[in-house]
Amino acid sequence: MLVRSSSAAETRALGEALADAARAGDRLGLVGPLGAGKTQLAKGFAAGLGVMGVVNSPSFTLMAEYEGRLPLFHQDLYRLGGTQEAMAAGLVDERQDAGVTITEWADRLGSPDTIDRLSIRFTVLGEEERSIELTGPDDGRHEGYLAAAIRWEARAGRSA
Numbered sequence: 001m002l003v004r005s006s007s008a009a010e011t012r013a014l015g016e017a018l019a020d021a022a023r024a025g026d027r028l029g030l031v032g033p034l035g036a037g038k039t040q041l042a043k044g045f046a047a048g049l050g051v052m053g054v055v056n057s058p059s060f061t062l063m064a065e066y067e068g069r070l071p072l073f074h075q076d077l078y079r080l081g082g083t084q085e086a087m088a089a090g091l092v093d094e095r096q097d098a099g100v101t102i103t104e105w106a107d108r109l110g111s112p113d114t115i116d117r118l119s120i121r122f123t124v125l126g127e128e129e130r131s132i133e134l135t136g137p138d139d140g141r142h143e144g145y146l147a148a149a150i151r152w153e154a155r156a157g158r159s160a
């Protein structure tokens, strides 16, 4: 599904709404150019999970962990070389089965790592306008997120 955001605050609100659907083991992949709003969405998602404190891009560590309703693993793979490096860097870790992993620049991971993720793809339409496309594998696992996005859109009174 496709939604529109007209401000950073709206994108954070979308992230917060999506967190309502979070379940242990979920993985969300954020894709889009520099400054698209991936971190803004991650901040909202963290707030929705009840994470206290500031969530920024973990640029120098590749992954940061936060405590919320579920553990949150926030990854930023901008500087990642490839899938081999991701495995070596511990970016795929069984502890993530107990929490939610949200990954900026998820397209830096080759398949099959991208296959079972909810993909959230940003397109920059203007200074503050973004289109945000949510797609999941057709396995029913991510329907809760799509429903949350629909509720958010209805609340925001807008459509793509």
Ligand SMILES: Nc1ncnc2c1ncn2[C@@H]1O[C@H](COP(=O)(O)OP(=O)(O)OP(=O)(O)O)[C@@H](O)[C@H]1O
Residues within 6 Å of the ligand: 005, 006, 007, 008, 009, 010, 011, 032, 033, 034, 035, 036, 037, 038, 039, 040, 041, 057, 078, 104, 127, 128, 129, 130
């Ligand atoms: N609709 C919008 N949604 C999100 N951010 C927006 C929007 N409009 C303007 N912005 C601004 O765009 C910037 C987005 O920055 P953010 O760090 O979230 O991008 P990013 O996709 O994580 O980039 P990077 O790849 O560098 O990590 C912020 O300065 C934010 O205020």
Ligand SMILES: [Mg+2]
Residues within 6 Å of the ligand: 038, 039, 057, 076, 104
């Ligand atoms: Mg970022």
